[in-house]
Amino acid sequence: MSSRPTSHTFKDNAAKAIQDGGVPRALKNVRQNFIDKRVKAVEALPEFEALRESAKEIKNHTLEHLDLYLERYEQKVKESGGHVHFAVDAAEARAIVLDICRKAGARTVTKGKSMITEEIGLNAHLEANGVVPVETDLGEYIIQLRGEAPSHIIAPAVHLTKDQIEADFRRVHTNLDPKRDLTEKTSLLTEARTMLREKFLVADVGITGANFLIAETGTSVIVTNEGNGDLTQLLPRVHVVVASIEKVVPTLEDTSQILRVLARSATGQEMSVYTTLSTGPRRATDVDGPEEYHVVLLDNGRSAMLGTEFQDMLRCIRCAACMNHCPVYHQIGGHAYGWIYPGPMGSVLTPSLIGVDKAGHLPNASTFCGRCESVCPMKIPLPKMMRHWREREFERNLNPAVARYGLGFWAFFAKKPWLYRLSTRLAAKSMKLLGRNKGSFQSLPGAGAWTQYRDFAVPEGETFQAKWKKRAAK
Amino acid sequence: MPRPEPGAKLRVALFATCLVDIVRPSIGFAAAKLLEQAGCVVEVPAQTCCGQPAFNSGDRRTTQELALQMIEAFEGYDYVVVPSGSCGGMIAKHYPELFADDPGLSGRAEKLASKTFELVSFLTDILGVMKVEASHKGSCTYHDSCSGLRELGIKSQPRRLLGTVDGLDLVEMKDSEVCCGFGGTFAVKYGPISDQIVSEKCANIEASGAKTLLAGDLGCLLNMAGKLSRMGSEIEVRHVAEVLADMANEPAIGKAGEKTA
Amino acid sequence: MTSRDTIFASIRRSLAVKGDERIRASIAEDRLDRSPKGVIPARAQLDAAGKLRLFVEKAEGVQATVARVASAKDVPGEVARYLRDNNLPAALRMGDDPRLSAMPWKETSIDVEKGRSHGLDLSAISHAESAIAETGTLALVSGHENPTTLNFLPDNHIVVLHAADLVSDLETIWQRIRKKFGKGEMPRTVNFITGPSRSGDIEQTILLGAHGPRALHIVVVEG
Ligand code: SF4
Numbered sequence: 015m016s017s018r019p020t021s022h023t024f025k026d027n028a029a030k031a032i033q034d035g036g037v038p039r040a041l042k043n044v045r046q047n048f049i050d051k052r053v054k055a056v057e058a059l060p061e062f063e064a065l066r067e068s069a070k071e072i073k074n075h076t077l078e079h080l081d082l083y084l085e086r087y088e089q090k091v092k093e094s095g096g097h098v099h100f101a102v103d104a105a106e107a108r109a110i111v112l113d114i115c116r117k118a119g120a121r122t123v124t125k126g127k128s129m130i131t132e133e134i135g136l137n138a139h140l141e142a143n144g145v146v147p148v149e150t151d152l153g154e155y156i157i158q159l160r161g162e163a164p165s166h167i168i169a170p171a172v173h174l175t176k177d178q179i180e181a182d183f184r185r186v187h188t189n190l191d192p193k194r195d196l197t198e199k200t201s202l203l204t205e206a207r208t209m210l211r212e213k214f215l216v217a218d219v220g221i222t223g224a225n226f227l228i229a230e231t232g233t234s235v236i237v238t239n240e241g242n243g244d245l246t247q248l249l250p251r252v253h254v255v256v257a258s259i260e261k262v263v264p265t266l267e268d269t270s271q272i273l274r275v276l277a278r279s280a281t282g283q284e285m286s287v288y289t290t291l292s293t294g295p296r297r298a299t300d301v302d303g304p305e306e307y308h309v310v311l312l313d314n315g316r317s318a319m320l321g322t323e324f325q326d327m328l329r330c331i332r333c334a335a336c337m338n339h340c341p342v343y344h345q346i347g348g349h350a351y352g353w354i355y356p357g358p359m360g361s362v363l364t365p366s367l368i369g370v371d372k373a374g375h376l377p378n379a380s381t382f383c384g385r386c387e388s389v390c391p392m393k394i395p396l397p398k399m400m401r402h403w404r405e406r407e408f409e410r411n412l413n414p415a416v417a418r419y420g421l422g423f424w425a426f427f428a429k430k431p432w433l434y435r436l437s438t439r440l441a442a443k444s445m446k447l448l449g450r451n452k453g454s455f456q457s458l459p460g461a462g463a464w465t466q467y468r469d470f471a472v473p474e475g476e477t478f479q480a481k482w483k484k485r486a487a488k
Numbered sequence: 489m490p491r492p493e494p495g496a497k498l499r500v501a502l503f504a505t506c507l508v509d510i511v512r513p514s515i516g517f518a519a520a521k522l523l524e525q526a527g528c529v530v531e532v533p534a535q536t537c538c539g540q541p542a543f544n545s546g547d548r549r550t551t552q553e554l555a556l557q558m559i560e561a562f563e564g565y566d567y568v569v570v571p572s573g574s575c576g577g578m579i580a581k582h583y584p585e586l587f588a589d590d591p592g593l594s595g596r597a598e599k600l601a602s603k604t605f606e607l608v609s610f611l612t613d614i615l616g617v618m619k620v621e622a623s624h625k626g627s628c629t630y631h632d633s634c635s636g637l638r639e640l641g642i643k644s645q646p647r648r649l650l651g652t653v654d655g656l657d658l659v660e661m662k663d664s665e666v667c668c669g670f671g672g673t674f675a676v677k678y679g680p681i682s683d684q685i686v687s688e689k690c691a692n693i694e695a696s697g698a699k700t701l702l703a704g705d706l707g708c709l710l711n712m713a714g715k716l717s718r719m720g721s722e723i724e725v726r727h728v729a730e731v732l733a734d735m736a737n738e739p740a741i742g743k744a745g746e747k748t749a
Numbered sequence: 750m751t752s753r754d755t756i757f758a759s760i761r762r763s764l765a766v767k768g769d770e771r772i773r774a775s776i777a778e779d780r781l782d783r784s785p786k787g788v789i790p791a792r793a794q795l796d797a798a799g800k801l802r803l804f805v806e807k808a809e810g811v812q813a814t815v816a817r818v819a820s821a822k823d824v825p826g827e828v829a830r831y832l833r834d835n836n837l838p839a840a841l842r843m844g845d846d847p848r849l850s851a852m853p854w855k856e857t858s859i860d861v862e863k864g865r866s867h868g869l870d871l872s873a874i875s876h877a878e879s880a881i882a883e884t885g886t887l888a889l890v891s892g893h894e895n896p897t898t899l900n901f902l903p904d905n906h907i908v909v910l911h912a913a914d915l916v917s918d919l920e921t922i923w924q925r926i927r928k929k930f931g932k933g934e935m936p937r938t939v940n941f942i943t944g945p946s947r948s949g950d951i952e953q954t955i956l957l958g959a960h961g962p963r964a965l966h967i968v969v970v971e972g
Contacts, residue, residue: 029680038684044953061790061959068787075780081760082777090933118897152959153950169950176952201949207960214960230781232934241946241961244901248938259756264777265784266926270919274790281576282951284807285884288961297937300891302865302898314754320763341667343866345684379678381685382544383634404546419672421542425550428506428537429557435534436511443689453744454717456753463676467683468714471511471742478504478513482520 019368021352022373027169028346039167043170045063048338051282052389057280069272070393073329076263077320083229083262084311088089090232094294104134111136111221111254114308118252120218126236126243127151128223129167129332130256130312132354136221147221148213150242152206159186165348165356168280168334173347176202179361211240214216220246220304224257225331226272227309230265234309234417237276237286244290253292253304258312260328272331275391279334305330308430315367323402329392334359336396343378351376358386358396359425363402370410377403439477446475500528501565503558503604505575506537507706512741515706517606518733519571525733526615533561540578544672548586555583556593559600567614568604571706571729573636576606581639605638607729608704612645622734624655629661629698630728631689631712633705637665646704646728653731661687661696670711686694693723702728702741713742781933786920793801793883793917800882801969807885810942812957813965820972822853822940824909827968829857832872835964837905842870849876849909865896866903873899874907879914879922884943887967888922891938893917900940906943906962 020027023270026475031037040133056062071237088098100454101107115123122323125131128315135160137147149158153170157163159182164170180196196202216300222243236243247253263269263300277283296303319325337343337357348356353364354374361376370377377400425436449455449472464470501521504516507608520530539554558579568575580601587593611617624626628650636642650658669675669685676682689712693701701716701723703709713725724740750758760766766773793803794950805815816827832839841859843849854861866873875895879888887908891897916922919941930936946961957963 026679028678032680032684035559035561040952046903059790059792061788064788065790072787078764079773079777080764081757081766082774084757084760085778086781086899094935096608100751100756102752102755106752108930144554146688150960151950152948158949169953171950179951202951203948203956203959207958210960211868217971230784230933239946240959241901242959244897244940245960248901250898264780266923267784267786267920270923271787275921280762283811283943285886285941285943287811287942287944287946289886291939293935293937295937297892299575299893300896300937301893302896303937305889311756312903313759317756317759317763320760321765322763322834341669342678342681342683343680370531379674379681381634381667381669381674381682382670383667385634385665385667388638401546404544404810405548406546408546408548421545421550424537425542425547425554428554429538429550431534431536431557431561434536440508442510448827448924451744454714454742455737456718461676467679467718468686468711469717470743471710471713471717472744473511474738475514478509479532479535480515480517482516 019353019372021364021368021373021376024350024352024379027350027352028379031346031350037349038345040173040175041344041347045166045338046342048282050297052279052335052338055278055282055284062275062278063199065274066272066391066393069275069391070329072263072268073392077260077325077328079263080259080320083264084259084367086229087229087232087262091294091309094232096232096294096309099308099310101310101312103314107134107256107310108136110310111256112139112143112145114252114254115140115219116233117475118219118306120252122146122147122213122217123219123221124148124150124213124246124250125154125485126220126222126238126246127154127170128221128256129259129354130223131221132164134254134256134312143150148210148217150210150214150246151241152203155206155210158181163349163354166334167332167355168336173349177462201280214245217250219252219254220248220250220254221245221254224255224261225276226269227257227262227264228269228483230260231293233291235269235291236287237273237289239281239287241288247292248303251304252306252308255309257309258314258316260316261476263367276331276333279389280393307321319412324362324366324399326394327399329394330359330363333391335389335391337390339385341381341383341385362396362399362403370403370406374407435479436479440478442477443472443475445473498528498566499568500530500561500567500569502530502532502740503568503570503575504532504533505570505572505706507570507710509514510728511534511710512697512706514726514735514738515729516569517733518727518729519569521735522607522611522620522729523569523620525621526611526617531565535561538575538578540575541672543578543582552586553599555586559583559593559596563596563600567599567601567608567610567719571607571727573633573640573642574705574707575605576604577635577639579604606640606642608649608732609640609642609728610650612648615628617649619652619733620649620653622732624656624731626699626738627657627694627697628700628702629659629696630664631661631693631701631703631708632665633703633708634667635713636704642704650702650728651730656731659696659698661692663692668708668712672707673713675711686711688693690719694721696737698723700724700726702726702731704728709741719740751887757848784923789920790883795882795917795941797912800917801912802883803866804880804882805917807882808967809885811885813885813944813967814895815969816966817971821848821851821970824852824968824970825854825857825859828874828907829859831907831966832859835905837872840870840872842866842873842899842903844893844895844899845876846876849874857885866898868902870903872905872907873903874909875899877908877914878917879911879925881917881919882915884920886941886943887939889942890936892936896937897940900942901961904958904962905964905966907966907968909968909970912969
């Protein structure tokens with residue numbers, strides 16, 4: 015997936031999603047759910063706004079001292095008996111993970127839900143090298159069966175209906191009775207639980223992501239609801255954490271500040287079911303837990319975002335509130351964005367990670383309605399950063415020529431008030447004439463992109479400034 | 489910002505916005521009437537565009553040039569009032585950002601920003617207007633345009649004033665805070681997506697049962713009116729100022745016909 | 750240059766760090782040292798009875814069940830009742846937590862097996878290290894006393910909580926952990942558990958018992 019982004023064909027992807035109709039339909043059923051639950055959770059906590067501010071300040075502080083906290087984190091992991099690996103880019107991270115799997119003699123690895131392993135395209139790499147990765151989060155498991163990428167960062171299969179999932183289970187779980195009853199959603203869940211339980215028990219390596227890395231203690235934190243992440247890191251002999259460098263936070267206290275806004279923003283829960291802190295491998299007093307504990311720290315362009323207008327994006331905690339509230343995401347779903355990070359956070363992050371030349375559409379495909387920023391627990395100014403991308407594209411001349419000329423044409427007049435007044439008077443008058451007796455144009459020369467979908471109101475005929483002058487002269 | 493002294497005649501510059509200037513001057517006159525009723529002296533300095541289209545297209549240079557033109561034309565007044573949350577927000581929130589690195593201009597941009605207001609919130613929050621002299625038959629529903637709502641906090645103000653319009657029955661649509669899909673150039677650059685969003689918006693408008701749709705931004709109004717018209721809907725679309733000023737006698741946006749009495 | 754060096758160099762370049770870093774380093778040191786608390790919700794700043802009331806309300810709100818018993822010796826009886834009422838076999842897996850071991854299991858017909866789980870147990874019992882009133886969350890730590898596998902593999906997880914171990918918030922737990930394990934040190938695993946396992950991945954309908962326990966039963970020992 016990560017090797018072949020399709021963000022450059024965003025327009026076609028989106029049009030296809032809309033034509034199919036399936037994705038917007040599936041989303042329509044669930045999106046209100048996310049929105050309502052979040053509002054309820056936020057309203058139940060008077061300190062929510064103060065916590066948002068606190069969480070933002072913690073991350074800002076951390077990013078300003080990222081090298082120092084990373085060093086401390088690394089030192090503490092080592093002290094607890096774990097291994098730390100640094101990966102400059104996706105290829106290096108994949109190689110490190112594969113190497114760990116090989117040394118462990120792994121045939122099967124289980125995986126907890128992790129956007130970073132999506133980002134580095136880990137599954138395909140493991141498979142190509144004879145290691146079978148098994149996604150264990152229910153949503154990830156479903157899309158793995160379908161050979162798809164996630165369409166949402168916390169609900170990977172949100173674009174699918176129950177019937178589609180049932181069909182996939184019947185197609186893939188061929189050892190089960192074909193006449194079994196799968197009408198209830200719970201029977202689908204139970205089936206997946208049974209299938210995956212076997213995998214958990216035989217896996218040689220477990221790979222998870224991390225929601226936080228705590229510098230103070232060298233701890234990795236995962237936040238989940240299903241418990242699959244815990245089984246993934248608990249049962250195999252080797253646990254590998256793959257996380258990006260900006261996941262680090264200074265202290266346990268800092269972690270709990272951000273935890274309070276994370277689940278509420280994501281699913282409307284006050285706490286997710288499982289928040290698990292892991293520090294190093296099995297100890298002498300343990301009777302379970304992994305014998306080896308590895309952390310792969312991925313940069314992949316993030317260190318270069320520091321100190322730029324995109325630094326704020328590194329506060330992101332991947333809660334998905336921005337896409338849950340995005341009118342564009344609602345209509346086209348996650349796949350249209352063409353890479354693993356959809357919605358507003360993807361529109362800012364994807365150009366940083368795969369290049370604005372490939373992902374140039376994403377920061378443009380926003381109405382700047384600002385709803386994402388208003389719900390982002392980390393107060394990331396997403397529209398502002400999309401605008402920064404547009405500025406970079408403009409400077410580099412990456413915009414479509416038509417957009418540039420249209421805008422330049424307008425600006426040419428707008429910069430000269432006398433010329434503007436003259437030409438707008440003419441335009442308003444001639445449009446009025448053209449639209450005589452009609453209230454709206456069904457089509458208008460030069461405005462086809464507008465009138466393809468909606469009418470255009472016929473102007474009143476005289477400009478406001480001209481009319482005002484007449485009134486004043488009276 | 490403190491309220492002005494009672495009795496003081498405020499010199500208010502009306503920035504009509506380029507869309508109102510060209511497409512629907514009635515909104516400008518409605519705004520002027522409301523301001524004059526509230527005791528302001530209204531002037532209309534020579535004006536073009538606040539620069540928002542350029543700003544949102546990443547053309548910072550042009551934006552700065554247009555912003556400077558605005559600053560020069562408008563900085564001499566007590567207040568600048570705009571019948572649009574998005575153009576008002578452009579001046580009040582983004583001008584300072586534009587010149588943050590320019591010590592010569594940042595002060596002037598800040599100053600203009602601090603005295604620029606969207607029309608309805610200016611009436612209520614600054615002038616303390618509690619009611620309007622207007623009547624309007626039938627039910628209306630109000631769409632919260634995004635910039636006004638999220639950049640300027642405009643939500644209760646128009647509803648409060650609409651509540652004092654004689655005969656007006658305000659009904660809420662589902663998701664009044666959700667974007668209409670206009671987004672300036674977005675509507676033409678990403679037509680199919682914009683169309684989906686506005687279709688959903690219009691379905692909610694229709695479902696509200698209201699006869700009239702109101703909002704505070706002509707861009708959004710043109711988008712929604714255009715879609716409603718394409719759908720063959722009977723719903724009338726107007727800027728909120730037209731109703732508040734008791735000037736809803738022009739044909740509604742996108743409707744043909746003689747003036748109604 | 751190793752990748753590690755490359756990444757650190759890139760971070761420092763982006764942050765424009767050069768020359769004397771003592772002040773920067775001391776700022777970070779200071780935060781690690783002092784671990785400032787931030788915003789603590791007022792909700793759970795209550796007396797003991799209030800905390801317990803809130804804990805029960807919050808835990809039940811996330812589909813855990815809660816029973817309250819007067820003293821530790823009443824736990825086996827309550828567990829036996831729970832297993833019976835839920836049609837579960839009278840069998841239980843537990844670690845060697847001395848508090849659990851000291852309970853009069855012999856007075857019940859429950860078959861107790863000690864040690865970690867390998868996935869074949871229907872029910873297990875653990876002793877909580879602590880719990881958080883603010884969100885109805887249990888805190889468990891790994892070790893042979895309460896092996897982590899017991900928290901996830903069995904279908905039914907029973908957790909004993911001493912009311913005296915119930916605290917208002919996560920921040921108090923951090924203090925307890927520091928006191929017990931030392932500043933900057935952690936047990937291998939700390940599990941915060943808020944209700945039984947669930948998934949919303951099928952059309953966002955919340956279903957219990959995804960991969961972890963389908964049921965979470967909390968026995969609060971008040972005495
Ligand atoms: S940008 Fe904000 S809202 Fe979106 S995923 Fe990141 S933290 Fe959540």
